[in-house]
Amino acid sequence: MIPLSWYLIFAAALFCIGLYGALARRNSVAIIMGIELMLNAVNINLVAFWRYITPGFLAGQVFAIIVFAVAASEAAVGLALIISIYRKRSTVVAEEIDMLKW
């Protein structure tokens, strides 16, 4: 039997890899990839807790489905923003998009 802690440790590792990607990459698309990895790690946690702690209560799976919807919206709007910025400024490097920085 797979213990619950294996899933939690795996999800923690995946989340930290995604966090590093979101913090350290310069390209905005790569930052979004890091965020997707983090959201996947969270989903693993939600489903693992559903399976091990409350298998008769579907809230964990419903929560994961809501996270899917939010991830899809986030990716669509984020990539649309990146393409729009690329048209106007010809760059997708996060530190060069500093119009709001004073």
Added chain:
Amino acid sequence: MTVLQLIFLLTAAATLASGMMVVASPNLVHAALWLIIALAGVTVLFVLLEAGFLAVVQVAVYIGAIAILIIFAVMLTRRIAADSQSQVTRSWWLAALASLLLFGGLLAMLTQIPTLTAGAPVLPGNPDDIVRDLGQSLVSLDQYVLPFETASVLLLAALIGAIVIALPPKAAGAEGGES
């Protein structure tokens, strides 16, 4: 060590390795392809957790839609993706330090909880009924219909917002002038 444990360990190792490649690969197209492998690994874990519907949704939404969307975005912003300058910020070591600290903290916390080593309980009822119960709970008034509808409105808003934001500047200007 049972077969399931072996499958879990192999999948977890493959997923973490491709996750590392996603954040480390200098070529963004390669990073996006590694991301697909990492997402497929997470799908295998959903199957191991007996969440079949979520595994299908993971393939359809993440691998089928989001990964392809990301590859499109990489291709459309190709010039910067292929350039030779560094792909990480100057203070990348700070990000690595923060991630390692977070992982160390989570690991220390998880190893202090003794009840986490137990195996999974048996699923109550027929496993095939889970998808039906899930579908019914999403539209049942005394369960999750409100979050479900909110997510639908959010998806619609994101759809319209993405179209409006990604419109070419000229088309957006012309439309703004007319209204």
